[in-house]
Amino acid sequence: MSIFPVYIVGAGPGDPDLITVKGRKLLEQADVVIYADSLVPPEMLDCCRADAEIIPTADRTLEQIMAVMLERVRSNLLVVRLHDGDPSLYGAIHEQITALVEAEIAFEIIPGVSAFQLAAARLQVELTIPELVQTIILTRISGRTQVPEPEDLASLAAHHASLCLYLSARHVEAAEAKLMQHYAADTPVAICFRLGWKDEQIFVVPLAEMAATTQKQGLIRTTLYLISPALNRLAGKARSKLYDPDHDRLFRPKPAP
Ligand SMILES: C[S@@+](CC[C@H](N)C(=O)[O-])C[C@H]1O[C@@H](n2cnc3c(N)ncnc32)[C@H](O)[C@@H]1O
Structure with a gap:
């Protein structure tokens, strides 16, 4: 022992x-x-x-x-x-x-802070905006490690969630093609290279430019993609019930009339 x-x-x-x-x-x-x-x-x-x-x-x-x-x-x-x-x-x-x-x-x-969390922090966004997007998907595309068929990127894209794509820069053309089956071509994508390192770089581009930008910048390793309607600051005007003055909550009961 x-x-x-x-x-x-x-x-x-x-x-x-x-x-x-x-x-x-x-x-x-x-x-x-x-x-x-x-x-x-x-x-x-x-x-x-x-x-x-x-x-x-x-x-x-x-x-x-x-x-x-x-x-x-x-x-x-x-x-x-x-x-x-x-x-x-x-x-x-x-x-x-x-x-x-x-x-x-x-x-x-x-536990530790994952790359997708620092990406959201750097981009200054919430990935779960009420009435716009309430789900986060963490996934990758098949490479040397195969992704099980039911988790194929195209089928996950159908959810239009905030999608965080790990380990996929080498296969970015295939990833873009699968994502384009469901997300609009102008959906914002953040391409995040070496977040938290001294040479960190972030590019926010439309989905249709995800592969071209990755290749132009020569990104192969340590790159996370964040594809989400939440990246569009003007989208999603709905607010949460948490701080809504009209919403009765356990810790903030409505004052008696
Ligand atoms: C082997 S995985 C490990 C992921 C790690 N456990 C995490 O929670 O972030 C490595 C992949 O995670 C992503 N990644 C990890 N660190 C990153 C960083 N600092 N900046 C951007 N992407 C990162 C990239 O997609 C990279 O290819």
Whole structure:
């Protein structure tokens, strides 16, 4: 038995200040930090102890990562496995969880800010505007990893939701064609490159220009697309019931007449 669980921590999208307080405290205390160096900026590790062992994993296999993780935690070291964004989204943690369960090692997951949340913040929008759009879809297009057929992008586009498209820049022409089956050609799309990194770039273009803009800017990696009617500031004049003076709420009952 090990003293500590393995802590799987979400680092957020890039800005070192966007990690949770709990995640940051664990990074400060960790004996060992095993981190996804292709997606987590090195500045994230500035708060680590000078004697902490820092292990980048971009060039390692799952077996190599698990071997070092299990060895260190069994040596009663505090191990942080640091993933970009929120670990529950395209984080490849399922296979690590399976291996930890098989090894009978306890673990705890500390959530992080996902790329789509920083995109909405940068764009200064709400993705769920009353009477305009009330659903957010987080998805990707098939690449080396196949998306199950019932989740095909064209069928998800039919919902006209706020759609956040991960891991799709290499296949942007196919993505645009599928989205155009249901969204209007002038639906705003935010193309968000390396949000929270020093070279962050955001382009807001009509859907019909999504692929051309991506290719012109040479974006291949670390790009999130946000396709949503909510990006049009003038759309959706309806307001929420939450702060409506005519709406009786548990915490703000209407004054007696
Ligand atoms: C392996 S997935 C990890 C997603 C991550 N777990 C999250 O919650 O944001 C990597 C993809 O997420 C998106 N992504 C992650 N970080 C990003 C960032 N800082 N800026 C833009 N897109 C990002 C891109 O679509 C990228 O291809």
